[in-house]
Amino acid sequence: MTCEQAFNRYLSLDKYERVPLSVSVHLLFCPVCRTGVRQLNRAEILVAQPLSMQKSQEAVDPVLAQALERIMSAGLAYSLPDRTDTHVSMLRWVISGLALAFGFTLLPFTFMGSWSRDVFGSSFSVPFYILCGVAVTAYCGMFIGTNIDFFVKKFGMEDSRAA
Ligand SMILES: [Zn+2]
Helix, strand or coil, X not given: CCHHHHHHHHHCCCCCCCCXXXXXXXXXXXXXXXXXXXXXXXXXXXXXXXXHHHHHHHHHCHHHHHHHHHXXXXXXXXXXXXXXXXXXXXXXXXXXXXXXXXXXXXXXHCHHHHHXXXXXXXXXXXXXXXXXXXHXXXXXXXHHHHCHHHHHHHHHHHHHHHC
16 A cells, blocks of 8 residues: 555545554554644644634523523424444453453362363363463454554554654
C-alpha cells in the first residue's frame, strides 16, 4: 500500500469509523503519514472547539432553552441519543486478561487440577498447557487486533514526535 493509497483510504473514513488494518499497519511503519494523521486530528480538535463553546452558550440562553424545552415537550423533536461506544475499555481488557492468567495458573493447584493430573497424568497436562498457550495467544491477538487504533494513536504518534 502506497502512502497516497493509505492516506486516501484514511480520509475516506467516517468519524469514529474503525481504521482498517492495512491502513493501521501502514501508519505504524510510515512516519510521514502518521504525522499527517496527527495534524489532521489536531486540526479537527481546533475546529471543533468554537462549536462546543457556541453550544454551551446556547444552553445558557434561557429563552432558547425554554423554547427548546417546549418543542421537546410537544413531542416535535427527538433528543439525540448518546453515541453508544462499543469500544471495550482498557480496564476491562486488563481485568479479563488477569482473570484468564489467574485461572490457568491456579487450576493445576485446585482439587480438579490435582485430580485430573493424578488420573490422567501427562495426557491431562500436555493438552492443558497447549490450551493455555492457545488461549493466551488468541487473547493477545484479539487485544491487539481490536485496539490497533489505540496503539497507532498512542505509541505510533509518540515515535514520530521524537523522530
Ligand atoms: Zn505513508
